[in-house]
Amino acid sequence: DRSHREIRIGDLHVDLGFSLEPTVRVRDVYIENAPWADKRPAAVVGEASFTFSLKSVWEGRPVISRLVLIDADLDLERQADGLRNWRLRKPEDRGPGRVKVLSVEPHRTRIRFVRRDIDLDVTAAASASQSASDKGAAHASHPTRIDFEGEFGGTAFSGDMQTGELLTFLETGKSFPMRGHASAGKSRLDVDGTVADLFDPSAVDAKVSLAGLSLSELHPFFRTSLPATRPYEFESRVRRTKGDISFTEVRGKIGNTDLAGEFSVDRSKERPMVRGALRSESADLADLGPLVGIRDSSDDAVSHTDDSKGPAPEKSDSKTMKLRRIFSERALNFGRLKAFDAQVSLDLRKLKAAARPELESLKVAANLQNGVLTLKPIDLGLAGGQLAGSLTLDGQRQPASAQAKIDARNVRLEKLLAGRLMAGFAAGPVAAHFDLKGQGASVAAMLGTVSGTVTIVMEEGGHISNKLNAALELDAGEFLRVLITGDKVIAINSGAIDFGFEDGIGKSRTIRLDTEQARIDGAGLLNLRDETMDLILTPHPVKPPVLALNSSIRVNGPLGKPGIGIVRKSVTGKQP
16 A cells, blocks of 8 residues: 555465564565556565564664575666665655665576666576586585676676575675676676675685776776776686785786786775785786876877877977977876875886887885885886886875985996987996985976986996087088098097986086097086976087087977077087
């Protein structure tokens, strides 16, 4: 009468016994659906029994510890505003749920469940599994088979599971076996193990594997943005308790990059603690870049070329075209640094990148504590040498601050220049020291306030081409001779660049290149606020050239594309 629907119950039996948890059994149940719901019945049940706590009923929050369904067909729908078709006494009530179902034992049962607020529509059908019907398998560990299919966030999925007779959902702490798979498009999840309380797991111990064309295809199921990656496949042993979850024996690939290791999440503290170690024998930056927000330049080129729907680029001459900034102005999300703590390490024993052939390996340990991220040590194999040091990002401060102390040793200049405009003009080992700190909401803002020092020196064994040496000397006669007779190498006695930075402006303290034929002195500024430079290089030949221009070289303009010109030598010795 209260539901304004047809409801029939063929038989009802209550077993009180001596327990405070009686069991109610009903047979031949029919419940008409709500007027706004699907035309099919809300419930057609051959037999159902439910065991509940009398105390929970007296408290107005009924708890059903066990629900058994036999030959049942249920249609459960919830609208986006909270309206539910299974509420019979108060059908218009949109408030929070009051009845808890802790476990279900389904037999030849089909359940359709719809939630319009999260765009979920799933149908599951339980039947006796093949293993349970086999001779001698009466006590099979997976007697129930559940086939399911549906849509979540507009993405179709399907799968099947072999389970135990009883499925626990909430607060029981009782594990049941689960073996099967779920698929969505080209993504597939396989599970084999045990789980307790499926809706809020209190315990998990299972082998899990996940594979697909891109992590971005899993977006609807995680309700958050996931990066577009290359095809991946991973497997791991997953264990979970109320306090933490761990992933051990992790093995897998993203694109051509192999990964292995383990990590865990401890949720027993105020902020979750993440611990882990990942390693790779061979890694490609194009495979891993999307995971940390680094896009491969070759992928960008393809995406721009294939974007037939976008407007054609406007034509502009070189004088009016604004150059793209080198340093990102995108605001960094420092709030994430305060969401959890972490101690993780990454060891990429062989690292390659099409756009950065000088990268060779990477080993880094990260420690995140109360909003302060420290990368120490950082060990980067770079162009035959090594770059080592530390980086600290403090998200507690407003604005956030960063500090880097990096040393480079035995970095081969010719490898750094490979594939670039200056390739083949210089070679030799280079050492460097960077001690910088800045603050701001983005990388560009931090570099625009940076203070500290940058020192680069050429160690013994370096050389440059005679053509480049003649150009730096502004010796037209020697340059013409090289064009006629051919180039050769000129030994470098020493070379050094030393800048001091304050509030994003770097002033040169030393710019010097000493070769067999000349000494080049320089002075100038590097402006990281607007990403410009203004340098003057003055040659001092060992022997007076025949066709000397008696001038200096001026390099000024955007850092990414500076202009090069000739200025009168009278202005040298002064910083521009």
